[in-house]
Amino acid sequence: MRMSSLFAPTLREDPAEAETISHKLMIRAGMIRKVAAGIYNFLPLGYRVIRKIEQIIREEMDAKGGQELFMPALQPAELWKQSGRWDVYGPELMRLIDRNGRPFCLGPTHEEVVTTLVKENVRSYRELPLLLYQIQTKFRDEIRPRFGVMRAREFLMKDLYSFDKDEEGMNKSYEAMYDAYCRVFKRCGLAFKVVEADPGAIGGTGSQEFMVLAKTGEEEIVYCDDCNYAANTNQASSIVPDMDFSMGEEERELKKVYTPGAKTIEEVANFLGVEKKRTVKTLFYEAIYSQDSWEIVAALVRGDYDINETKLKNYLGCLYLNLAKEEEIAKVSGGKVGFVGPIGLKGVRVIIDPTVQRLKNAVVGAGEEDYHFINANPGRDFELKEIVDIRLVRAGDRCVRCGSELKTTRGIEVGHIFKLGLKYSKAMDAKFVDRDGKEKYYYMGCYGIGVGRTMAAAIEQNHDEDGIIWPMSIAPYHVVVIPVEYSNGEHMRVATQIYESLRERGVEVVIDDRDESPGVKFKDADLIGFPLRITVGDALKEGKVELRWRKTKEVRFYPLGEVVEAVIKEIEEELKALSS
């Protein structure tokens, strides 16, 4: 490709709309342009990267027996009503109506479509396992699109669905995908961590996320250095912390104290001169189970912890979980926000975290404005019926597996794999005939990779102050050839000759044949992030050209006749290193 005709509008300055490094660099390097919030054009350079990532994914999916197909983005509501997700998915599902008034949606995922397809066309266990995948545009009406293609409303995703005859088969497919995913991200040059995750709206019996570690990541991860425990914070557990500080105490008499204006745990603890871990945090939630079934529940956690709403939601098994409104709280507790507590609650389920269970002489809200109780004792002053781990793990807690100290970091979720079990096959009534002649439901799994997000994550991990540093495997081009002086016939002639030779050898190469000063070409080359650069300049007098590595800034000089081979060797070696 000739730079003079490449559609890659680079920018000298950071665009005002971008916050994160990957977003800024993708725009500056002329790889993407925004169409609307969370909706993007991929320009030629950016799209080449996308296609590289897609190709790696295809190779690894195919290697595990995956078969590529293509399903529609536009899906009839009927299918979603069958699975029950039409009502469950919420406002994130892009819904629309055709000219005949029939409801449709733009698919955020394809369990319904693929399960129906398999149900209608597969009959026997002999045809299993079946692994079907596609790389396709998905739609999610995100509450807040952010960070460019990292959280977009329209985005590319690879989704694979596995169909097996039994649980053992499903587990095998899951393992195969786990392996394939590790290979995909490794080949893309990413440092990642696999973490336990919450299956969320997709459902199922277990799932893991592939997280690219990055400061700008939207997810918080808890991990242990001593064993290999790692989990998304919304799913993580930890050992119940040390409660010895109050264990030996005698239970003192419950006493109501005046705490004017002290609403938060911080304020109450300061006002009373007690530690935060001596207090109990009481939150009221509205748990919605269906359109006409809901209840208010109280959730209790030790004052220095926070509640993990994902855990609470999963325990309750509700569709939505929201903090209760003031009026509702007043109705069940008689108290005002800031002063509510578990004592004297009537007709409300109270979910209690183990950190509260053994607390003695604790501080709780009195259910009356400007008052708290001191010396509250769980079991004596309020019932301990539902003891459930509902706290948010934090750094410093101890690992459930080995007891070591847990740490936290941030990550970008680039892949997510799920064991679905029978959830969708039952909902869609998808059965096959097993060896014993009986009809059985498929054991399913589903496995997603965000393609655009993988690209953004790769930039977050591979850049410097000058621009992107593409791993060889997903670089839009492997090498750029720069003739230093535009009007110098020798420079241009030699550069063109090297460019042509590389092309003939199948190397993905760009020649910067623009009438620009050398500085402009160097800056653009660094910004775009070509892994290798051949500069044809002064050294030509000695019959040499310069080969420069974008990543290390290392420079080596090669005689004209050797540079092509050197480049080919370098590309091959880097690709090999990434895929081994």
Add this chain to the structure above:
RNA sequence: CGGGGCAUAGCGCAGACUGGUUAGCGCGCCUGCUUCGGGAGCAGGAGGUCACCGGUUCAAGUCCGGUUGCCCCGACCA
């Protein structure tokens, strides 16, 4: 959904508070000449429904009302 901010040339911004010539600046773009190893110099030039709709006024980029779009923060930890 709540709060805040922004919208002026392709990009980044000034001008608005205090209405008044022809709306500026830097970068980019076009032409010519000179340059050519890290975003070159000189000369000339093009490019604007000042987001949109309405109002006030002799006069609106500027004041008032509304709409839309975009960005950021938050979405309740009692």
